[in-house]
Amino acid sequence: ILSTVFLLFALLSYGQNAVNGVVLDENGTPLPGANVIIEDTNTGVSTDFDGNFEITASQGQVLAISYIGYTTQYVTVAGQSAINISLQLDNELEEVVVTALGFAAVRDQQGSTSSVINSDDVIRSAEPTVVNALSGKASGVRITRSNGDPGAGSTIRIRGANTIDGSIQPLIIVDGVPLDNSTSYAGGNNITGSNGGVTQGSRLNDINPADIASVNVLKGASAASLYGSRAANGVVVITTKKGQRGKAKISFKSSYSFDEISERIPMQSTWGQGRSGVYGETRAESWGDYIPGRSGGQDAYKSGAYFVAENGRKYEAIASKNSTDTFVEENFNSIFGTGNALQNDLTISGGNENSNYFFSLGHLDQDGVIKNATYERTNARLNYEAKLNDKITLSSKMSYTYTDSNRIQQSSNVSGLMLGLLRTPPDFDGRDYKGTYYSSGGTEYINRGRSYRKSIGQSSNQSYTNPLWTVNEQESSTRVNRITVTPQLTFKPTNWLQVITRGNVDVTDDKRTYFFPVGDASSRANGQYQEDALDIRNSALDVIGKANFELSDEVNLTATFGWSYNDRKYSRISGNITGFLVNSSKRTTALNTSSEASTFSGAKAFSRSNRGYGILNFDIDDQLFINLSGAQEASSTISGTFFYPAADAAWVLTEDVVQSNIISFGFELMSSFK
Numbered sequence: 001i002l003s004t005v006f007l008l009f010a011l012l013s014y015g016q017n018a019v020n021g022v023v024l025d026e027n028g029t030p031l032p033g034a035n036v037i038i039e040d041t042n043t044g045v046s047t048d049f050d051g052n053f054e055i056t057a058s059q060g061q062v063l064a065i066s067y068i069g070y071t072t073q074y075v076t077v078a079g080q081s082a083i084n085i086s087l088q089l090d091n092e093l094e095e096v097v098v099t100a101l102g103f104a105a106v107r108d109q110q111g112s113t114s115s116v117i118n119s120d121d122v123i124r125s126a127e128p129t130v131v132n133a134l135s136g137k138a139s140g141v142r143i144t145r146s147n148g149d150p151g152a153g154s155t156i157r158i159r160g161a162n163t164i165d166g167s168i169q170p171l172i173i174v175d176g177v178p179l180d181n182s183t184s185y186a187g188g189n190n191i192t193g194s195n196g197g198v199t200q201g202s203r204l205n206d207i208n209p210a211d212i213a214s215v216n217v218l219k220g221a222s223a224a225s226l227y228g229s230r231a232a233n234g235v236v237v238i239t240t241k242k243g244q245r246g247k248a249k250i251s252f253k254s255s256y257s258f259d260e261i262s263e264r265i266p267m268q269s270t271w272g273q274g275r276s277g278v279y280g281e282t283r284a285e286s287w288g289d290y291i292p293g294r295s296g297g298q299d300a301y302k303s304g305a306y307f308v309a310e311n312g313r314k315y316e317a318i319a320s321k322n323s324t325d326t327f328v329e330e331n332f333n334s335i336f337g338t339g340n341a342l343q344n345d346l347t348i349s350g351g352n353e354n355s356n357y358f359f360s361l362g363h364l365d366q367d368g369v370i371k372n373a374t375y376e377r378t379n380a381r382l383n384y385e386a387k388l389n390d391k392i393t394l395s396s397k398m399s400y401t402y403t404d405s406n407r408i409q410q411s412s413n414v415s416g417l418m419l420g421l422l423r424t425p426p427d428f429d430g431r432d433y434k435g436t437y438y439s440s441g442g443t444e445y446i447n448r449g450r451s452y453r454k455s456i457g458q459s460s461n462q463s464y465t466n467p468l469w470t471v472n473e474q475e476s477s478t479r480v481n482r483i484t485v486t487p488q489l490t491f492k493p494t495n496w497l498q499v500i501t502r503g504n505v506d507v508t509d510d511k512r513t514y515f516f517p518v519g520d521a522s523s524r525a526n527g528q529y530q531e532d533a534l535d536i537r538n539s540a541l542d543v544i545g546k547a548n549f550e551l552s553d554e555v556n557l558t559a560t561f562g563w564s565y566n567d568r569k570y571s572r573i574s575g576n577i578t579g580f581l582v583n584s585s586k587r588t589t590a591l592n593t594s595s596e597a598s599t600f601s602g603a604k605a606f607s608r609s610n611r612g613y614g615i616l617n618f619d620i621d622d623q624l625f626i627n628l629s630g631a632q633e634a635s636s637t638i639s640g641t642f643f644y645p646a647a648d649a650a651w652v653l654t655e656d657v658v659q660s661n662i663i664s665f666g667f668e669l670m671s672s673f674k
Helices: 002-013 119-124 221-231 328-333 417-423 467-472
Strands: 016-024 035-038 044-046 052-058 062-066 073-076 082-086 096-098 104-106 114-118 141-145 154-158 171-174 177-179 212-218 235-240 246-259 300-309 314-320 339-351 355-367 374-387 392-406 434-438 444-449 475-494 497-516 528-550 555-578 598-620 624-635 638-653 667-673
Touching: 035 052, 044 052, 073 082, 114 119, 119 212, 171 221, 177 497, 177 528, 221 598, 221 624, 221 638, 417 467, 434 467
Parallel strands: 016 082, 171 235
Antiparallel strands: 016 052, 035 044, 035 062, 062 073, 096 104, 114 212, 141 154, 171 177, 212 235, 246 339, 300 314, 300 434, 339 355, 355 374, 374 392, 392 475, 434 444, 475 497, 497 528, 528 555, 555 598, 598 624, 624 638, 638 667
16 A cells, blocks of 8 residues: 555656746846746745745746746746746836837837827727727827718828818728728719718728727827828827737627617707698698697598508598697607617637737627618638747738628718608608508509608609618618738848838728619619629738847947838729619619610729838937938829938936936927928
C-alpha cells in the first residue's frame, strides 16, 4: 500500500517544478505586489517586498506577470528554476489614437484635433447601425438621420460645411483602408420624381457595431491631408477587433430595443373635407364645414356605384355629411407603430504568442416605426494575424455582409407616405384602402385603391395615394451582398525600420426592385415595375515604410513614406415596364411584354488615383512634437497633379516646464496648418 501511495504521488508531481524569480521595473527596482499567474488557471502568487516570488508550474505552462501601470509579460516554463523579469511602463496609460494610415500614436503628440469614441459606448448605445451609434459621442461632429426608415443613411458633418453643392461626408477609413461609403440614387429611385423616391442606406452601416474596437474622428485638416481631396471633409478612422492570446473565448450577446416616434405633426380635427366652409367629397382641401356643427348620425348616401373593401365593408358616395366622427388617430396608428430591433452576435477569439484570430457572426432584424419598413442584416467577419518569424507578420481581415431592406416612398410625392397622410381630411377613414369598385352599370374592378379624393375607388388614379396603399402595396426593396478583404504583410528587418504592404478588395452587388401596382397615383396609376442591378468594385494597394531615428539625446525622428493606389468601378443596368396589361401584384415581366412598354438604361463610371506621401514626426525632449507631411496626388477625374502640404505642432507643458505648487498637471498647446 505504501508503495502505491508513493507511485500516485510521483505521477501527480511529474512535470511540475518550483519556479523562483524576481520582478523588476525598467530601472532594476523591485516591484512588490506584482501578480504572477499561470495563464488560463486560477493559480497565482504575488511578489514580496523585494520583488521575489515562487510558484509551482508544469513544463509548457505560461506565466503571466503583471503590475499596475506596466505591460504584462508572458514566460513559458521550460525547465528553468529561476526567472528574472523586467517590466516596461505601459504606454497605453497615455491616450492612444489610430492615425489615418492605421498606426497607433499617442494623442498628446498630435498637433491636430481628434475625438476618440470608445467601442463600449458604441455598443452600449443599442443602435443597430454604426452611423447612428456614433451620434452625440464626439464634439464637433454632427450626425443627422435622413429619415425614420431602418438602415437608412445619415449625414456626418465634421468642421461644418465647406462646399456649396458637393458632398459633405467625411472619408471613412477601416483598418487602414478607405471604405466605399457612396450612396446611389440613380435608376428606379427617380420614378416618383426628383422630390420623391426613397432614402437609400449608408454603406457604412454594413459594419457590425459589435466588431468595432475603436473609432477616431480626425477633425484637423493636417491629419486628413494624406488622403488629399477625398478627406476634405475630415476622416473617421475605424479599427475592428482582433483576437487576444489564450484559449478560445466564445461569447454570445443578444439585444432587443424599441423605437418610438418622438414628435408628431399636429393635425386639426375641426374642419371637414372641402373648402370655404362647404363639405366636398372630392375636394383636395380640408377647410370645409365645421365638424362639431353637423347634425350627427349616419351620413346620407347616393345610389349607384359603390366600393366593397377586402373585409366586406361597403362604401357609397356621400349625399349629405352628417357624422361628426373623426379619424386622425386611427389613420395615424394604421401606418405608424412601435419599431423594434433584435441583434444577435456570436464571437470566437483566441491566440498564442505568434498568432491570434477573431471570428464574429451577427444578425440584425429591425422593423421601423413605419409599418412594413424593414431592415435585415447578416454579418460575418474573420480577422487573423500570424507572426511568421521575428521579421515578418501576416494579417488578413475579411468580412461579408448581406442586407435586405424595404423602404417607404417619401417627400413631396403623390405616391409617398407623408403627403397622402397630411392631406387626408380628419373626417375620412382611410383604413379600408383596398377592395373592389362596382360601377353604376355593375362593372367590377378588382384591386382598386380607395383614397380621400376617390372615396369609393371610382378611378384607377388615386390622386394622392392612400398611405396604407403606400406601405402595403408598393415595394422599394434593396438586397446587397458585400465582401471586403484586407491582407497585410509587415516586414521588420531591423528594430528601427518596418515596411508594410496592404491591399484591399471591396465588392458590392446591389439589387433593387421598385413596384407600383395598378391603382397608384399620377403616372404610376397604370402600374410600373423596375429593377436595377448595381455593381461596385473598389481595389486599393498601399506600400508604407516607417523608420525611427535618434538624431540626438533629445531629438527623435519618425519618418513615414508611402504610395497608395486606388481603383473604383461603378456599373448600373436598369429595366422598366410601364403600363400593366393585367391588374396583378406579381413581379414579372409578363405584366406587359410589348416592346413599347419596356425601357432599358445603364450607366458606368471609372476613376483611378494614385498618391505618394511622406510624414516627418519630430519628438523634441518628449515635450515638443512637430509633424510635417505632404502628399502628391494624381487622379483620372482631374487634369494634372496636385500637392497637399500640412504641418502641425503640439507642446506638452509639464512640471518640467511649468514649476508651480498650484499647477500639478500637464496640458497641451496645439496648432496646425494645411
